[in-house]
Amino acid sequence: MIGRISGILIEKQSPELLIDVNGIGYEVLAPMTTIYKLPALGQSVTLHTQFVVREDAQLLYGFSDKQQRALFRALIKVSGVGPKLALAILSGIEAINFVRSIHDGDTATLVRIPGIGKKTAERLVVEMKDRLKEWQVDSDLPLMAAANPQPAGQEVWVQEAEGALIALGYKPTEAAKAISAIKDPVSSAEDLIRFALKGMLKQ
Known part of the structure; x- marks a missing residue:
């Protein structure tokens, strides 16, 4: 391995x-x-x-760290969750926020992630609650915000961002709509993806 x-x-x-x-x-x-x-x-x-x-x-x-990898390994053990969906989950939400959603039984947040419907969200809460019980989170802390990017922009970033979102499981129309809704200044395709994912989690 x-x-x-x-x-x-x-x-x-x-x-x-x-x-x-x-x-x-x-x-x-x-x-x-x-x-x-x-x-x-x-x-x-x-x-x-x-x-x-x-x-x-x-x-x-x-x-980027062992915690993310441990969460990925835990996710692919859940019935109906393969590596592709696990990757989409970890792309759409920070590990600490995902763990908090599991602890709180917050299926409303989970279903905003591409590929996760109500039944899958409920299964994640049931099957992962015990596996993540040692992961401590502070429920009083706000959700982790994205870093503030520097103003800039290029059309190629939009194409790259849309391609990445589609690869993560979003429909082309959903990806385009999420990116077009971004009002924050960006300095890379990664910024566009970050704000698009953040925006879709708030819907």
Whole structure:
């Protein structure tokens, strides 16, 4: 099993990354909450990983910390939740906020994440409550807000952001609508994705 990968970030097409490790390029799938924290292309990066083998593919998932990876591992053990949906969950909500939703039985927040309907949200609460009982959260703390970006903008960011949201499970019309609703200044495609996901969670 590949538990960690360190190398040079050479490509980033959210949610897919390409990391050069001594001349070998590893394709890694990462949640947006990890991608937000990545350095610029050409810089060194270290990710905690989970190797998933399917009948038709072998996939490597990368995470910014062990907590995210532990949550991913817990998610894919839930009935009806595979790696793709687990990635969408971790992209749509910060780990600490997801854990809080599970502790509080807050299915209303969970169903705003792409791919999660009412029954899946209820199943997540039931099956994960015991698994996450050691994850302590402060219910009085506000939901974690996105960092303030610097003003800028390019059409290519919109295309990249829409592609990433579609890869995470949103319909093209939903992705376009969420991005067009953003009023905050942005400085990258990741900013657009961050604000779009944040906006859809508030709907």
